[in-house]
Amino acid sequence: MNPLRQKGFGLIAVTALLLLHGPLLAMAVLSLNSGMLFHRWEGVSLYWYGRALANPGFIEAARVSLIVSVSATVLAAGLATLAALGLSRLRGRAEGVALALLGLPLVVPEVVMAIATLILFSQVPVFGQGLLRLILAHACFCLPFALMPVRAALRGLDPDLAQAARDLSAGEMQVLRMVTLPLLAPGIAAGAALAFVVSFDDFAMAQMTAGPGQSTLPVFIWAQLRRPLTPEINAMCMIVLALSVTLVCLAAAALSRRGQSLIQS
Structure with missing residues (x-):
């Protein structure tokens, strides 16, 4: 019997979806509230969206978030690609140890990573101040998220393609630039999209x-909770x-188009 058709499975699935997305749905409805109280419904209005978009602090926080997220994504995707290529040349215990160290941010609580990063930056002034510190912190935190898709794509490559290029007198850099990296492009794009979302939504590291x-943006919205709450925060x-x-959908569409072009070629 198909497990998807078992009695009660649909109810469990609907309940799980409501638990996951119910708060977001409630927030979406209350963000259209025309009243002053963020939790009491008084009518439909887009007034608070206009207030939010006209808030200079919100606009500045969005600008900082985009700068940090894009920069951290580029840095994390580049480092993840290099790390995946390096891991592919390791074997046995060395590969396991290196992978465990690179994946440490996935298992260590984020607040612990944030405090450790803050201590490191305070002890090593070479990391500078301001946005540079924030970009480096986000890039290090997002590195394992970008690494996993790249590593999966690399393990799925046919080694005969690189060997064929070498047989045609291509050097190692030519093989990397003209064969390996184009085939890894979907994995790199997937890792970059995941790293961007993690960086854009990060709170503890940014704080x-x-x-x-x-x-x-997450830090700015959290700071607004200390003030009288209105539907503007919703x-x-x-x-x-x-x-x-929107950004994830655009990245997925670009990834799908890139994958189709690679298949056709």
Whole structure:
């Protein structure tokens, strides 16, 4: 019997979806509230979206988030690609140890990583101040998220393709530039998209390492909770959610188009 058709499976699935997405649905509805109270429904209005988009602090936080996320994504994707290529040449215990060290941010609590990063930056002034520290912190934190798709794509490559290029007198750099990297492009794009989402939505790392006046969107929205709450905070959260979903969809579409072009070629 198909497990998807077993009695009660649909109810369990619907319940799980409601538990996961119910709070977001409630926030989306209340963000359209025309009243002053963020939790009491008084009518439909887009007034609070206008207030959020006209808030200079919100706009500045969005600018900082985009700069940090894009820069950290580029850095993390590049390092993840190099790390995946290096891991492919290791065998046995060395590969396991290196993979465990690179994947440490996946298992260590984020607040612990944030505090450790803050201590490191305070002891090593070469990392600088402000956005540079924030970008480096996010890149290190996002590295394992970008590494996993790249490593999976690399393990799925046919080694005969690289060997054929070498048989045709291609050097190692030519093989890397003209064969390996183009075939790894879908995995790199997937890792970059995942790293961007993790960086854009990160709170603990940004709160610990950001300098004065350099709040990202999650930190800015958290700071608004200390003030009298209005539906504007619901609107801000929905704008951030919509922006994250839009960017992920664009990355997925670009990844799908790239994969189709590689198959056709």
